Amino acid sequence: MASHESTFRPSTRAGKWLDERLPLTRMMHGQFVDFPTPRNINYLWTTGGLLVFFLGVQIATGVALAMHYIPSAADAFNSVEAIRRDVNYGWLLRNVHMVGASFFFLAAYIHIGRGLYYGSYKTPREILWILGVVIFLLMMATAFMGYSLPWGQMSFWAVTVITNLFSSIDSVIPGLGTRIVQWLWGGFSVSGTTLTRFYALHYLLPFVIAAVVGLHIWALHVAGQNNPTGIDIKSPAEAVPMTPYAVVKDIFALSVFVLLFAWFVFYLPDYLGHPDNYTEANPLSTPPHIVPEWYFLPYYAILRAIPNKLLGVIAMFSSILLLIFVPWLDTSRVRSAKYRPVYRVFFWMFVISVIALGYIGSKPPEGEYITWGRVFTAYYFLHLLVILPIVGVIETPKPLPRSISEAVLGERAKQSATAGGVS
């Protein structure tokens, strides 16, 4: 753990008694009260707290929904309708869970973008970063299985299309892909059997996520937080205790974010969803235009950009798995894009290409969209595999400030020093 003085003194006799037997409060105090946070972290550093909040919201509302939801092909759709209409506050719980999944992903995307911009994946934070990618993958699996539960048309066909991705293995080892798909389905097509197992896993995975989040925070508290300059903390004066400073800032950011969230929950609960999902699943008819939830669209666009089934699937999965290697693909020794004029331009081009892919993923696979889908898919991989390594070598970074204090206080520090004032 990042070294710092413990100010923890158990104040009650019971507290002291517990401290000598299980120093849990001491650990919490050390990690979440005294823990030194860089003075200069900006609002992007509040996204971690947002994510913890949304995981809690999903678990709390999920457990409540599970008390009314029936995971069978015959009853699932109607039980969700009953939750919306009959169950006391069921409409609220369901809207919060449904919109919560979207906002969870929104916060995760900002969080990941923050890491990419400020080079938070670089030494000594590689494991921290990789755990983040693992959480992201688990989130995707959880949301995918959750989306199957209302058993509407989109639920059913999304499950069909996504589980069928594994059948592409047939072109390498004939028969194996089909075996895997039938194993996932528990039959020869998506059915109630599939729904029930997805429900079991949808209940389980969030707790796995919570465990990995624990490791993620552990790794964070070993390496310490990065900051907008990407420079390590050099003196204790450059840090402030997490409580109250960082925590209060987190709460403020959370309040603002939750206002936006509440607006969607109360006024636009279905805005981010798809109307076809209010038609019950029908295995005999595919809706004319299947689209996944918005947070999967960029990957869906990559899948469709490649005309070969197996290669499309490989491209889609590697677009995420490649993130694991970013700490080594980026060859620059400077962390923050603030001091990397060339990388900064490419960073924004990468962001634009991901957003463009998301837009293309929402469109039918025809004409122009196919071409542009290919262009941006190519750029996505180009960025990670070619641009990141090369820019790190050829770019001349701007001069780094000597310390966080110098970067933050800058001229002001020098002036007040000469004027003999206190900062």
Add this chain to the structure above:
Amino acid sequence: MASQTAEEPNRRDFIVIAAQAFATVGAAVALWPFIHQMNPDASTQALASTEVDISPVKPGQAITVLWRGKPVFIRNRTPEEVKAAKAVRLADLRDQAARNDALPDNARATDENRSKLGKENWLILIGICTHLGCIPKGQSMGDARGDYGGWFCPCHGSHYDTAGRIRQGPAPRNLEVPPYEFLSDTQIRIG
């Protein structure tokens, strides 16, 4: 104690290795029921068969029935559609295998191998796109049938011809021909 570096394996080494091997194999064996429980069980596998009366299906029409939870397309092709399917050169096909459960794996994707002799107007196929499992359009009169007049899968744009063979788009294989037989001129059994 005197250090003995090049010692013969003793009873303790044996016990350690045996215990580890036992635990590893045991864990692997214990895992299997957890994996296998997810496979289709016997009641699902029991090859249910479906009998269908095809007399109401007029030339140019099609119906969809359910077999093993999968949609099966039954199409009464017009003579023009059969002719178009027969006219296609094998070399122009994306997938040259017949994909007919009744024929060996190496049978070619000719129209003869996709239908039954003397009943060429009937085309019976599993109505699942071989790309990612959507149900192609083309069964109803008003449906888009794609550039080759058979079926069109709207999910990612696969075009099938009038023999259900993949001609364009991301799907890798022809639509599969399930096992079926004619019980009479108007009755078929699938499965």
